[in-house]
Amino acid sequence: MTVYRRPEARFWRCPAPPTGPQAFHRGLPGYQPTPLVDVPKLAVELGVGRVLVKDESSRLGLPAFKVLGASWGIRQALVDPDGPQTLDGLRAHVSGRGIRLTTATDGNHGRAVAHFARLLGISATVFVPAAVGQPAVDAIAGEGAQVVRVDGSYDEACRLAAAADGILVQDTAWDGYEEIPTAIVDGYSTLFREIDVSPSLVVVPMGVGSLAQAAVRHYRSTPGAVSLLGVEPTHAPCVLSSLDAGRLVSIDTSATVMAGLNCGTASSTAFPDLLAGLDSAVAVRDEDAAQAVSDLKALGVNAGPCGAATLAGVRAARPVLDIPFDGTIVLISTEGRHA
Structure with missing residues (x-):
């Protein structure tokens, strides 16, 4: 599969997201950070030190990060x-x-x-x-x-x-x-502020690109050069199409098991940040996302197709990603099964 690469995007910088959303979320009934699940078998498969899955299958009473x-x-x-x-x-x-x-x-x-x-x-x-x-x-x-x-x-x-x-x-x-x-993207910043490790690579599903924008705004406002990989379906690669064109474009889409990522136009406020700060992106097939759902289930992680797309994406892109052998990959699993 073709992988979009722009390594220099790691060094782009932007202002930090506001802290208000995290304070607000902490005050909501039932708030607690979602877990980072250590998956050693995936670390061996991908040739890195650690793979952690940010498991959003239970978030404030719902089975997804939204x-x-x-x-x-x-x-x-x-x-x-x-x-x-x-x-x-x-x-x-x-x-x-x-x-x-x-x-x-x-x-x-x-x-x-x-x-x-x-x-x-x-x-x-x-x-x-x-x-x-x-x-x-x-x-x-x-x-x-x-x-x-x-x-x-x-x-x-x-x-x-x-x-x-x-x-x-x-x-x-x-x-x-x-x-x-923009406020919704600010709300997503809580997810990334909960990640208490220093990753080499963070992998994020992309529909209209808003969660990926939140990742860009978080990691490009802090020291370091974390690699960010965005993943979307081959049936709906609206962000990839826009990145390749260097401008916002709309595309026709078709049905995909990654239904939450089935979007034909990227968000107009997300795309400039993605163009500037996202250093890699890939589109994945339905069958690879389904396999990732099954593999994560066997490893004790409850991931739906959109969440498991991150594993499918890093598998597809791994040969061209320059991740150190002792590096840490964080997969953002945005939903549980049956979400």
Whole structure:
């Protein structure tokens, strides 16, 4: 497989993400850092000192990392910076105001928005593209949200969500809609601040590129030259296509087992940071992601296809990645199975 490489991106520097999101998350009921699982067998396979999996299969009551961004994005959308900083304070602030949130999703983001809306006692409408499976739809509906099936792609679902009545809480940006997606990326920074090792390589799944942007903003604002590998499906390589073109482009996508990464256009606010600070990227096949799910399960790690894509990606890219033999690889497993 072709691997995008730009080694000099490791030395690009940017300001550090704000610390407010982590303080906010620490105050939420049930918060605790998700585990870094040491997997020695993968270290032997990949020829490095350690492989650690950041296991996001249980995060604030949900089976994926997305609630980190959704919760902070919703908080920023509802109150000014000096407003309530706790869940109880937010509940009191929105009580009786008839607020409705809207969003589009390939699965986990929509469930996270619906979940946090339920905790706040407000309404949510979630637009879901045709390719999303019924279990994901049922999980969103189970949070009390109104679910609207869209006969089209994720990009079309985003257009409909943006046109609907309510406050849009979307995890991708476009011209004229940047503030809330930026807040969502800031929310993801908590995940990387929890990683208490010095990695040689961090591997991140890419849909619209927002989580990868959070990785870039974290590691390019600190000393060192950590390598960052972004991974996406061969059926939906929107970030890779844009990186290769050197500009933001939209592509047609097709169904993939990595449903949460099935996006045709990268986030407009994420892409400049990815172009500047992401030093490698690769697209992986469905069958390789499925094999990675199985392999991680056998090693005691609960990873869904989007999360396991990181293992598939580092396997595909390993021959051209200059990782020291005693280095540490961190795989970001963004979801559990059945998420």
